[in-house]
Amino acid sequence: MMELVSMIIPVYGVEAYLGKCLETVLNQTYENLEIILIDDESPDYCPEICDQHAQKDARIKVIHQKNGGAANARNHGLDMATGEYICFIDSDDKIENNYVEKLLNAIKESQSDIAVCSFKQWYKNKTQDSTGFKNKEYSSKDYIRKFLSDWTCGLIWNKMFDKKTLEGVRFEEGHKIDDEFFTYQAILKAEKVVVFDESLYWYRMRKSGVMLSGTQYQAQMLKDRLEYMTKRYEMVIEKYPDLKAEYLYNLTDNLISYTRQAQGIKELEKDVRAIKKQYWNRIMFGLIPVKIKYSFFRSFFDKTKEELNVDEGENHYFE
Template sequence: MDLVSVIIPIYGVEQYLDRCVRSVVNQSYAHLEIILVDDGSTDRCPAMCDAWANKDSRIQVIHKPNGGLSSARNAGLDMATGEFIAFVDSDDYVEPDYIATMIDAAQKNHADLVMCSVFHEDADGNAIEQTAPVRRKEYAPITDTLRTCSGIDCMRQRGEENGVDNVVAWNKLYRCQLWKDLRYPVGKLHEDEFVTYRIFGRTRTAVLLPERLYHYIERTGSIMHTKYTLQSLDIIEALIGKVRFLLDEGAMDLFPVFFSQLKDSIYKARQLDWSDAQVHKRLKELFRMFRTIPWSSIRYLPFKDQVNYMGTRLCPFLFWGRKTYGEKGAVKGDTQ
């Protein structure tokens, strides 16, 4: 029986922690190594972690200074000894057969990665797809029937559909070899966007499951529901890396899909004041990175995005200033 390491990064979630850990402890698949990573939490979470470790010998606790989600996940990965690895966010919880169903699919299909469908709920436990019909497609199961594919084909088959579930660390079971020499970028927001496409690139066989086995809680105070800040620009860096990776992998049909996401992320950056010195400096760094996307790739883009590519590559502040923020002290014509 294969050992599964379940990594739970923890910070400031005392209201939700017991529910999360209980759902993992009570898995029908019992051969688990449960790693609770206390990322310097200042509430009752450290004591709660230790109490759980005293109740269940499968639980190991890491107490570390606060370093953010990437740092906490990396600490768990460094300790993990299982043949398979799963992540569960500490304000979420999982179905009793979460691990059993996914490891069964992995073993029967000789898969490197298994991904299940997700319940999207608000903090009160209400299913969000029932209250947000406009976004129903986003919250649908990732597949109607069990499907197998390569990691790149998984991205290709799904494209933008259910994009969030495709990117996040949770709702997946990974063979441990996928994480060799790969860790999350410490200090970056949108850390999943920097890593998951690399995992897919290493995946020979992935399994997509229609079963909803993971309960994702959308809290208004969570990282992804906070104000757009300077650090939010990290998504641009991540997507530049992703589109370059797809070109290197020869996935030319996927390039337009994710270039469009990159373009949209630059558009959203207009929420910041581009004349602010720190914002301007960071954008200059990002536009230099953008220029590493080769000219030859433009032929794979529709005409509108060819224009966006050329404008962003040649004269980004002027181009996006004309499109978005022109009047309020915008920096014009800066192409460095």
């Protein structure tokens, strides 16, 4: 019996790309699909495009909802999904016609809970392959460790999830970056992850829509990263206490970096300082190289350097 695969696709403001995206989804070599389109009150022609495709293919289910953001749309898709396996596709991207087949075969052949493929990034006529992907099977613990040095671990659209790993896991709404923390939770519930170096997903780089950046957007991104950084630290060390030193090192390194990024944004400076105070003892007395502790110590007092008339000199950690 062919397992049902649910493909969850939030839709908003992508009328120029949605048709191509759906074409690649409908042309999959693996055909037992449940394609869930969540129209997040898109202001363009996307709602009509969704309905037109649903009329032509019974595998497509369309939800028209009040605008709630991508996380809210994906959560509605998860609530509706009935497949044994779940994939997430961005509605302005495209996939190879064997995307589902390859990911599902990888899960079944390796008896894994999550499969991960490599991908291509493209902008107009320029294409770049992702790097760092190797054919390898990971335990949940080893993949959680890989998160520390590989940002692609947090992506959701180059992965297939056994639905069991997503029980009780949902995207946190109201945040700019919700996919990474979602993936963290799924990995922690999994036992095994399989990765293979075959680019099956095409990620479109855009300079419009939700990809727009600005001071306010970047500030919210940093605020989200601060929140998720501490959440993931507490979650990981609860399940894998022996990873505490590595994750504390990572947390400290990020706090030093975020101190600089938050300069001039009062609310963020306050947030960073609060987290530094919260983790002060664990960092200063933890198994972290002295050089990093020293950088953290000096960054802690950046805010008061003018009042204390202290000459900070150079921080060689950033050279």
